[in-house]
Amino acid sequence: xxxxxxxxxxxxxxxxxxxxxxxxxxxxxxxxxxxxxxxxxxxxxxxxxxxxxxxxxxxxxxxxxxxxxxxxxxxxxxxxxxxxxxxxxxxxxxxxxxxxxxxxxxxxxxxxxxxxxxxxxxxxxxxxxxxxxxxxxxxxxxxxxxxxxxxxxxxxxxxxxxxxxxxxxxxxxxxxxxxxxxxxxxxxxxxxxxxxxxxxxxxxxxxxxxxxxxxxxxxxxxxxxxxxxxxxxxxxxxxxxxxxxxxxxxxxxxxxxxxxxxxxxxxxxxxxxxxxxxxxxxxxxxxxxxxxxxxxxxxxxxxxxxxxxxxxxxxxxxxxxxxxxxxxxxxxxxxxxxxxxxxxxxxxxxxxxxxxxxxxxxxxxxxxxxxx
Amino acid sequence: xxxxxxxxxxxxxxxxxxxxxxxxxxxxxxxxxxxxxxxxxxxxxxxxxxxxxxxxxxxxxxxxxxxxxxxxxxxxxxxxxxxxxxxxxxxxxxxxxxxxxxxxxxxxxxxxxxxxxxxxxxxxxxxxxxxxxxxxxxxxxxxxxxxxxxxxxxxxxxxxxxxxxxxxxxxxxxxxxxxxxxxxxxxxxxxxxxxxxxxxxxxxxxxxxxxxxxxxxxxxxxxxxxxxxxxxxxxxxxxxxxxxxxxxxxxxxxxxxxxxxxxxxxxxxxxxxxxxxxxxxxxxxxxxxxxxxxxxxxxxxxxxxxxxxxxxxxxxxxxxxxxxxxx
Numbered sequence: 291x292x293x294x295x296x297x298x299x300x301x302x303x304x305x306x307x308x309x310x311x312x313x314x315x316x317x318x319x320x321x322x323x324x325x326x327x328x329x330x331x332x333x334x335x336x337x338x339x340x341x342x343x344x345x346x347x348x349x350x351x352x353x354x355x356x357x358x359x360x361x362x363x364x365x366x367x368x369x370x371x372x373x374x375x376x377x378x379x380x381x382x383x384x385x386x387x388x389x390x391x392x393x394x395x396x397x398x399x400x401x402x403x404x405x406x407x408x409x410x411x412x413x414x415x416x417x418x419x420x421x422x423x424x425x426x427x428x429x430x431x432x433x434x435x436x437x438x439x440x441x442x443x444x445x446x447x448x449x450x451x452x453x454x455x456x457x458x459x460x461x462x463x464x465x466x467x468x469x470x471x472x473x474x475x476x477x478x479x480x481x482x483x484x485x486x487x488x489x490x491x492x493x494x495x496x497x498x499x500x501x502x503x504x505x506x507x508x509x510x511x512x513x514x515x516x517x518x519x520x521x522x523x524x525x526x527x528x529x530x531x532x533x534x535x536x537x538x539x540x541x542x543x544x545x546x547x548x549x550x551x552x553x554x555x556x557x558x559x560x561x562x563x564x565x566x567x568x569x570x571x572x573x574x575x576x577x578x579x580x581x582x583x584x585x586x587x588x589x590x591x592x593x594x595x596x597x598x599x600x601x602x603x604x605x606x607x608x609x610x611x612x613x614x615x616x617x618x619x620x621x622x623x624x625x626x627x628x629x630x631x632x633x634x635x636x637x638x639x640x641x642x643x644x645x646x647x648x649x650x651x652x653x654x655x656x657x658x659x660x661x662x
Numbered sequence: 663x664x665x666x667x668x669x670x671x672x673x674x675x676x677x678x679x680x681x682x683x684x685x686x687x688x689x690x691x692x693x694x695x696x697x698x699x700x701x702x703x704x705x706x707x708x709x710x711x712x713x714x715x716x717x718x719x720x721x722x723x724x725x726x727x728x729x730x731x732x733x734x735x736x737x738x739x740x741x742x743x744x745x746x747x748x749x750x751x752x753x754x755x756x757x758x759x760x761x762x763x764x765x766x767x768x769x770x771x772x773x774x775x776x777x778x779x780x781x782x783x784x785x786x787x788x789x790x791x792x793x794x795x796x797x798x799x800x801x802x803x804x805x806x807x808x809x810x811x812x813x814x815x816x817x818x819x820x821x822x823x824x825x826x827x828x829x830x831x832x833x834x835x836x837x838x839x840x841x842x843x844x845x846x847x848x849x850x851x852x853x854x855x856x857x858x859x860x861x862x863x864x865x866x867x868x869x870x871x872x873x874x875x876x877x878x879x880x881x882x883x884x885x886x887x888x889x890x891x892x893x894x895x896x897x898x899x900x901x902x903x904x905x906x907x908x909x910x911x912x913x914x915x916x917x918x919x920x921x922x923x924x925x926x927x928x929x930x931x932x933x934x935x936x937x938x939x940x941x942x943x944x945x946x947x948x949x950x951x952x953x954x955x956x957x958x959x960x961x962x963x964x965x966x967x968x969x970x971x972x973x974x975x976x977x978x979x980x981x982x983x984x985x986x987x988x989x
Contacts, residue, residue, distance in 0.1 A: 383736075415768060416767055416768055419766060419767055420767040420768065424767060425767070425768045426768060427768060427769065427770055428735045428736060428737075428770070428822055433732070433735060434767070434768055436759050436760055436763070438755050438759055438760075441728060441755065441756060441759070443728070444722075444724060444725040444726075444727070444728020444729050444731075444732070444756065445728045445729070445731050445732040445760060446727070446732055447728065447732060447734075448728060448729035448731055448732020448733040448734070448735075448740070449728075449732040449733070449735065449736055449737070450729060450732075451717075451729060451732070451733055452732065452733035452735075452736035452737070452738045455688070455714055455715075455733075456736065456738075457739065462732075474724060475724055475725070475728065475755075475756075477722075477729060478720075478722035478723075478725030478728070479725050479728060479729075480722050481720045481722055481725060482719055482720055482722055482725040482726070482729055484718075486719060519675075573764070594867075601910075635842045637764060639769065640765070640766050640802050640803050641764050641765070641805075641826075641827050642765065642771055642825075642826035642827055643801070
């Protein structure tokens with residue numbers, strides 16, 4: 291992908307498809323009637339807002355130099371993280387990618403952890419050693435990514451495999467961008483998971499851009515979910531800016547996977563509304579494309595739905611927003627005051643503490659005269 | 663003590679006993695179940711342990727290692743087989759970036775074993791004869807072991823499976839059925855500790871530091887030198903990461919003359935690392951330059967005429983030892 295020309299993106303038109311027609315049109319008024327209760331519907335709203343507001347705050351901290359390195363925004367994609375994670379059962383395991391902060395919130399991560407992590411503090415989940423959303427743990431129900439894309443699909447296949455061996459009835463879910471469907475691990479992981487019918491859901495978050503490369507430069511397919519055919523597994527395409535649709539599609543996919551009909555490949559169509567990382571102004575994205583998707587903002591659409599269907603009144607939504615802001619202020623204050631890590635701690639915890647595999651066993655016998 | 667068994671049988675027994683001992687242990691790899699493995703290391707395992715614990719996979723090494731990582735995060739103890747260790751290259755990313763760094767990054771241990779046949783001498787050609795240890799020795803967070811005896815083959819596979827961190831277990835295919843190293847093993851359960859070298863022969867004039875199949879050449883050379891009145895010490899590293907620095911230091915201080923012998927190629931081979939370690943810990947004790955016998959910097963060739971020239975042997979070890987002794 292040439293990066294020298296401001297018109298570079300135009301060299302990769304999406305094969306006769308405009309920004310509009312690439313998107314499954316559905317007005318907010320026709321969102322599916324959901325089985326979720328009012329408090330659950332408002333829960334979704336709170337997670338969406340919290341996701342957006344935390345990232346806005348991180349962006350401000352970046353401009354102040356308090357957050358350094360990569361900062362990856364999920365603006366415009368929050369409905370995918372929140373809707374999908376909300377569809378999982380307690381025993382399920384999820385593996386977020388760098389734009390799935392919302393999914394981690396749903397899994398119980400507190401905002402303070404993101405601030406500590408991004409501000410490189412000692413008390414951060416990675417003790418300052420790793421960056422961004424690269425933290426988690428099976429005990430918390432989620433496995434963190436590495437920066438090498440596609441790797442989580444084999445890893446989550448292993449989680450699904452172990453879950454089945456342990457009789458846990460769990461589903462493993464991970465995300466992958468449109469770009470990373472081109473990786474070898476995408477293929478290896480789905481090959482392995484499909485022949486063993488593992489309870490795995492792979493959610494392709496098609497946000498149209500992999501850094502500066504449009505999806506048309508990744509694949510000739512119009513729907514990346516069609517890759518499922520190569521593995522003989524169920525597939526689905528969903529409007530990624532519609533939180534209820536994502537929730538419903540993920541619930542169905544998880545259900546299929548849990549019943550042994552997986553793995554399932556789901557594609558959520560959306561748009562990355564900011565650059566690849568904070569330093570990138572995404573000049574290569576055509577203006578009309580950006581404008582189209584701005585009108586499809588997932589939080590605005592959901593607000594319209596909640597108000598239009600009478601689930602909530604404006605005051606209720608405002609109160610949720612104020613509560614999010616208060617929590618962020620409090621958590622950020624904690625993170626700002628936290629110390630940086632001890633420099634020498636960077637060489638600790640490479641290995642498990644000294645262990646004795648021979649505990650309770652015979653000592654190693656002397657080696658002399660053992661050869662026969 | 664039972665009947666003498668082969669190196670391969672020792673690995674098989676070690677795996678079998680660990681699977682019996684701990685139900686979290688399971689295996690995955692290509693052709694390991696129905697077929698019993700390309701070298702028959704896992705023959706009979708499918709019948710005994712069933713297809714939930716002996717998993718035949720697609721040809722997908724990165725997928726195999728990735729799945730092993732995921733299962734280990736769930737508390738299992740996977741053992742992944744590379745049909746030939748050369749194919750571990752396809753899983754490099756999962757090993758060096760996912761498995762090796764997880765504990766350090768966020769505290770999640772990845773207790774997996776990746777094992778497979780390494781080394782040359784069987785006319786395997788450039789893609790079935792490699793010694794890939796140093797790619798992994800260079801990666802903090804991994805452990806790398808390379809047994810050279812039948813006793814160690816069993817003791818190290820057990821230690822690797824019980825280890826809390828990812829271990830790469832290199833089994834030398836030249837040793838698999840070599841009658842010379844058949845050995846009767848203890849009836850009782852035992853492990854060989856990871857990170858500890860073993861003195862195969864004590865001596866005072868020269869130290870040979872080696873591992874894997876190369877220790878046979880060192881032992882042969884030492885035998886010849888013995889007849890000439892030269893007393894050689896042979897140190898078998900057994901573990902390449904972490905290195906047993908104390909043992910290396912001790913033998914250097916004892917003899918003052920160090921010959922390092924490895925089958926891996928020269929540049930970036932572990933001889934360089936050991937030399938630096940000796941410089942740091944025992945420079946004053948040296949009575950000659952640290953010397954190395956290795957394969958040359960070339961891919962492993964196929965033809966017998968080429969491979970026999972390429973690989974270290976006892977003649978090359980003797981020649982280098984005599985040069986060092988006369989320094």
